[in-house]
Amino acid sequence: MMRHVLLALSMRPAIGRWMERVPATRRLVRRFVAGASAEDALVVLEGLNARGLMGAVTYLGENVATPADAERATQTYLHLLDEIKRRNLNVLPSLKLTHLGLDLGQQVCVANLSAVLERARATGTRVWVDMESSVYTDRTLALYARLRPLNSHLGCVVQAYLRRTPTDLERLIDVGATVRLCKGAYREPPAIAYPDKRDVDRAYRRLIDRLLAPDALARGVYTGFATHDDRMLAHVRDRVRERRLAGGRFEIQMLYGIRPELPTRLTGDGLPVRVLVSFGEDWYGYFMRRLAERPANVLFFFKNLARS
Numbered sequence: 331m332m333r334h335v336l337l338a339l340s341m342r343p344a345i346g347r348w349m350e351r352v353p354a355t356r357r358l359v360r361r362f363v364a365g366a367s368a369e370d371a372l373v374v375l376e377g378l379n380a381r382g383l384m385g386a387v388t389y390l391g392e393n394v395a396t397p398a399d400a401e402r403a404t405q406t407y408l409h410l411l412d413e414i415k416r417r418n419l420n421v422l423p424s425l426k427l428t429h430l431g432l433d434l435g436q437q438v439c440v441a442n443l444s445a446v447l448e449r450a451r452a453t454g455t456r457v458w459v460d461m462e463s464s465v466y467t468d469r470t471l472a473l474y475a476r477l478r479p480l481n482s483h484l485g486c487v488v489q490a491y492l493r494r495t496p497t498d499l500e501r502l503i504d505v506g507a508t509v510r511l512c513k514g515a516y517r518e519p520p521a522i523a524y525p526d527k528r529d530v531d532r533a534y535r536r537l538i539d540r541l542l543a544p545d546a547l548a549r550g551v552y553t554g555f556a557t558h559d560d561r562m563l564a565h566v567r568d569r570v571r572e573r574r575l576a577g578g579r580f581e582i583q584m585l586y587g588i589r590p591e592l593p594t595r596l597t598g599d600g601l602p603v604r605v606l607v608s609f610g611e612d613w614y615g616y617f618m619r620r621l622a623e624r625p626a627n628v629l630f631f632f633k634n635l636a637r638s
């Protein structure tokens with residue numbers, strides 16, 4: 331119930347503008363968002379690399395309304411790629427297609443994503459394309475298939491909560507894709523996504539098994555298991571151990587600020603871990619999705635609000 335309310339509120343940016351004026355919100359936002367500028371994120375990413383963790387970076391923003399906004403997002407990713415190269419960081423961009431102009435038409439988005447992929451190829455960096463709400467699933471997968479030849483390490487995302495995902499995944503396995511498996515963070519109708527968390531968890535486990543199956547690995551599939559859930563992580567470990575998988579076939583991915591002690595513990599156990607760091611002024615939708623994932627965050631927010 332709480333999750334649905336928060337996800338519905340995440341579509342109301344006016345609330346974000348009000349929240350911006352509340353110091354308690356700013357403090358909580360800082361837990362999940364590195365700061366307003368690319369430099370804020372790069373400093374955090376340097377620190378993560380120094381601790382043996384790989385990084386990913388997202389410039390926050392989605393559903394831009396003008397080509398100029400999409401262009402600004404594209405230029406920011408080009409700048410990030412240059413800085414990643416200059417600072418010799420083990421970091422890749424993870425971006426949203428609606429930030430690069432998908433709502434403005436395929437042409438705008440293809441031109442912007444192509445520019446990012448060209449620069450990524452020149453700087454030897456992999457790029458991951460996030461998955462947004464189900465309104466965009468077909469278009470995102472179609473663009474992924476179209477542009478992957480520009481950067482064979484282009485990654486895409488599948489969401490375990492979507493009923494369609496097993497079918498989509500078979501197509502991605504056929505081409506030996508680089509895939510992030512996440513549970514899914516948007517508000518979706520029950521006809522499209524499992525409403526019960528237990529079904530989502532069951533689906534996630536089945537998809538782990540599929541992504542680490544011998545035929546998927548033989549085709550070159552590489553997976554980022556994006557989760558903070560101990561039970562999902564244990565399932566990955568079990569399969570890796572059973573199948574005696576060497577490194578280079580998968581990684582664990584987590585979001586900056588969520589269970590911050592966990593990435594170091596997992597690298598200590600020999601698992602490759604990447605932490606995704608977000609930055610930017612447009613934090614509202616991202617922040618509300620993080621609140622929706624854990625009611626305790628809402629409690630923390632209101633306690634701070636009362637205190638301030």
Ligand SMILES: Cc1cc2nc3c(=O)[nH]c(=O)nc-3n(C[C@H](O)[C@H](O)[C@H](O)COP(=O)(O)OP(=O)(O)OC[C@H]3O[C@@H](n4cnc5c(N)ncnc54)[C@H](O)[C@@H]3O)c2cc1C
Pocket residue numbers: 459460461462487489512513514515516556557558559560562583584585588589606619620621623624627
């Ligand atoms: C690297 C990365 C990339 C992602 N990319 C996408 C994407 O492209 N598209 C998409 O739809 N979703 C994406 N997500 C979000 C994902 O779909 C989930 O919403 C999110 O990861 C929470 O699911 P979980 O697997 O951690 O499991 P959950 O069952 O939600 O959480 C497991 C445990 O993790 C901790 N936890 C989880 N979330 C929080 C939080 N917000 N605050 C504090 N503790 C928390 C709690 O201890 C919780 O018990 C991404 C997640 C990660 C880690």
